[in-house]
Amino acid sequence: MTDEDIIKKVKEAIIDMDLETAKNVCENALNQGIKPFDIIKDGIGSAVKKVGDLFETKEYFLSELIMAGEIITQIMQILKPYIKSDGKAKAKVVLGTAKGDMHDIGKNIVRNFMQAEGFEVIDLGVDVPTDRFIEAIRVEKPQILAISVLISASMPEVEKVMKALNKEGLREKVKVVIGGAPVTQQFVDDIGADGYANDAIDGINICKRWAQE
Numbered sequence: 001m002t003d004e005d006i007i008k009k010v011k012e013a014i015i016d017m018d019l020e021t022a023k024n025v026c027e028n029a030l031n032q033g034i035k036p037f038d039i040i041k042d043g044i045g046s047a048v049k050k051v052g053d054l055f056e057t058k059e060y061f062l063s064e065l066i067m068a069g070e071i072i073t074q075i076m077q078i079l080k081p082y083i084k085s086d087g088k089a090k091a092k093v094v095l096g097t098a099k100g101d102m103h104d105i106g107k108n109i110v111r112n113f114m115q116a117e118g119f120e121v122i123d124l125g126v127d128v129p130t131d132r133f134i135e136a137i138r139v140e141k142p143q144i145l146a147i148s149v150l151i152s153a154s155m156p157e158v159e160k161v162m163k164a165l166n167k168e169g170l171r172e173k174v175k176v177v178i179g180g181a182p183v184t185q186q187f188v189d190d191i192g193a194d195g196y197a198n199d200a201i202d203g204i205n206i207c208k209r210w211a212q213e
């Protein structure tokens, strides 16, 4: 089977909610030498887009979103050991999902990649209110703040964090990168953050650049 065929099978297994096949195909993909991020981007990424579309058109329901989330979490456990670092120590990052938002699969992928790249990551979890972000920045003194947001309703919460950083005099102390499906470069510019990441690798490349500055 070609790499493309096998990645297509990962995608189909997630859309079909077939956990066992998804796990088996992922293992085959890794054995065949396919890079974990290609599985994440072209397999998982395009599957979740389809699952999201089916949810919007009411062909799938919340139970399918939950199941897709569970399958992806389990696939990530298989991929994690294959995500390798170049070993150089990087910067400290405070990471969290915006208030009101419980999505954490993308955030956890970002965390795994960052840790593999030698970043020290303080993961505040999901549904993180502004105060907790601010407190963590005061206490941990990270060089980077990374926020994930998946639902549009929580996007204003990210803006609140930016306003609080300014108000508390912390804005100059951290670079801020935002990622997640509804985020755009325009949104990042509008709220005055520093970086927009389309996917985890994009985000990590931005952070690596900042760490070297």
Ligand code: B12
Residues within 6 Å of the ligand: 040, 044, 045, 048, 049, 051, 052, 053, 055, 056, 062, 065, 066, 067, 068, 069, 070, 072, 100, 101, 102, 103, 104, 105, 106, 107, 109, 110, 146, 147, 148, 149, 150, 151, 152, 153, 177, 178, 179, 180, 181, 182, 197, 198, 199, 200, 201, 202, 203, 204
């Ligand atoms: C799985 C899923 C769930 C699971 C989440 C499980 C979990 N533990 O995370 C559950 C079932 C809990 C769920 C719940 C809901 N969900 Co939901 N969910 C999804 C789904 C299908 C996949 C999301 C996912 O995990 N993607 C896989 C990861 C790998 O992709 P990702 O998150 O985009 O992350 C990548 C990049 O964006 C980036 N990235 C992400 N964050 C960050 C951060 C930084 C700093 C960086 C650098 C990069 C980065 O890197 C990642 C890897 O490359 C999406 C569909 C979609 N198109 O996204 C809907 C979706 C996000 N959900 C949606 C909705 C509406 C809901 C609910 C409101 C449904 C309901 N009626 O209850 C609730 C919300 C609950 C809440 N308060 O948060 C909508 C949001 C619409 C919107 N724009 O507001 C979507 C888009 C579905 C849709 N098309 O309608 N959901």
